[in-house]
Amino acid sequence: MSTFAHFSVYYMVDGGMAALPATVTISATTDKGEKLTAQLPLEKATDATAIHHLAAKVLMNDYEIGQSWLHALNPTLASANPAIFEKFLKEEAQNLGTKWSIIGKWTSYVAVDSTTARQHEVSVRKPATVEHSQLTKAHLRRQVSGGTVMAQFGNYRENTHDTRTRFRMAPQSHSKQAPMMSNQFTMHSRRLRKDARLQEVSGMTPNIAPLPYQSPPKNGRRDNRESPELSYEEQTDEQEENRIYWEAPPPAPPVYKGDTADVDALQRGRDNTVPEFSLDNVLHTQAADGEFRLRGTGLEESLLKECQATVLGQFLDSIFHNTPSIRDKDAGLSSLHLNILAVISITDRHAGSKALWELQVAKARRWIKQKIGELSGRETGSLQLQDSFLDELESSIIKELYSRVSNEKDC
Structure with a gap:
């Protein structure tokens, strides 16, 4: 953040030198007589902005003590109308301090960058108004992330072979969702694994229609959870293949077993x-x-x-x-x-x-x-x-x- 976070020593050398050494060796003796030696790397000040920072800092000091080029160029204005001159001097000093991050009489900060103004404007943007009715109404807990629920079917046996069905839910209006649920979905839902996420949304009663049944591929093998021939890794792979995804519509109004007055109040507040x-x-x-x-x-x-x-x-x-x-x-x-x-x-x-x-x-x-x-x-x-x-x-x-x-x- 700061060029002067560490102590730096600047030397002016003869411009005719072909090259500079990579390091310099400095030896010193402490008050107790201990001799210390250190090798310090050399850097060209002209390759960085440090030399310009030094010049800007000297100019800022000239602004503050009244011996800058601005004072020398406008002596009449400084004496005839000091208020206007002081305002102009302050603006020049602030521009200099902003560019080179110099703390002085008119500036007090560590650093700024080109995006500070835009970030500040976004941070102070007025948020949307939240009405009192929205804060006090009842909200249903919905554990469906992004409108998608993932369920996993357990493997089960039918008369001749296992059945794997992929379901896709079609969005429906609230008035049609609650009272309708197909018998086939009820049959399959009994075999759903008791996943915690699925239990959270057990109040939802979607209407799901299965896609036409497709026969298993000839080269595929039937899944048998009781078969000792399947290893743990193979059973895990089978479980991954049996994962199904379906898109959930907006949650249906819940059915409460308590007082109907509470249900009416909730519906009015929705x-x-x-x-x-x-x-x-x-x-x-x-x-x-x-x-x-x-x-x-x-x-x-x-x-x-x-x-x-x-x-x-x-x-x-x-x-x-x-x-x-x-x-x-x-x-x-x-x-x-x-x-x-x-x-x-x-x-x-x-x-x-x-x-x-x-x-x-x-x-x-x-x-x-x-x-x-x-x-x-x-x-x-x-x-x-x-x-x-x-x-x-x-x-x-x-x-x-x-x-x-x-x-x-x-x-």
């Missing part, structure tokens, strides 16, 4: 409105790694309704055309899709507030590039994901959105 996709709301969802955590929130619906684009879908298909199973196995693709749309919405709709979101959007773009490389299994460099690449994608999506708005107006 706010079912979709939050607006405002700058404050979306910036507050950003995690430390740069991702906007929009998946499974009300902002997701608003963003998809406003900024859904065909160009983005084509781009993602072109990147992940060799990994077709990624859409079923990794919710990260959905988060990637939402983050790209969020960056576009912020940069286009709030261009006048760039100082507020510039740093956070830069982090989000870095996360987007890293996520594409992670999901595709390739290095980000091989995907040619330079800043210009994302700029072109964002520009294409914005053109599509504006074209869509123009066509709707013409109709």
Whole structure:
């Protein structure tokens, strides 16, 4: 942070010297008669900014004692109008101290950098208003991270062979979720492993329809938990193969066994409105790694309704055309899709507030590039994901959105 954190000695040497030694040896004798010797490295002061820092510090001292070039250049102004001259002198001294981090009469700090002003503006940004009703209403505990629940089926035996079924949940309205649950899902749910996360959301009663049954491959072997031929490692591999993923819709209203008046009060206090996709709301969802955590929130619906684009879908298909199973196995693709749309919405709709979101959007773009490389299994460099690449994608999506708005107006 400071050039003068350690003691430094400066020497002026003859300019005609061909080269300087790498070190100098210094010997000294203490008051007790002990002789000390040390080898100190030599550095050229002209190769660093230290010599300029020294000159700036001397100039700052000249400003303070009244013997600077500014005093010599404006003697009449200093005597005729000292207030104006003092103001001008103060500004010059502050500029000098800010550039070289010099503590003096008009400056008092350690160091500043080029991003201090922007970081300060973001840190003092006024947060979104939280209404009293939102603070006092009851909130359901939801242990579903990112709107995705992972469940693991235990292996069981049917009449002739084991059955493995992959489920996919379709989002449904709250009015249809609670009373409906298929018998087949009930049968399978009895065999679900008693996972702690699944117990937390046991109040959810989704309507799940299984996909058409597919026969096991001929070269595959049937799973038998009781078979002594399977080692521990093989059983672990089988369990990993039996993991299923399904997307959870918004939580259904819980069913209470107590007084119905409590249920009515809870329903009246519930706010079912979709939050607006405002700058404050979306910036507050950003995690430390740069991702906007929009998946499974009300902002997701608003963003998809406003900024859904065909160009983005084509781009993602072109990147992940060799990994077709990624859409079923990794919710990260959905988060990637939402983050790209969020960056576009912020940069286009709030261009006048760039100082507020510039740093956070830069982090989000870095996360987007890293996520594409992670999901595709390739290095980000091989995907040619330079800043210009994302700029072109964002520009294409914005053109599509504006074209869509123009066509709707013409109709």
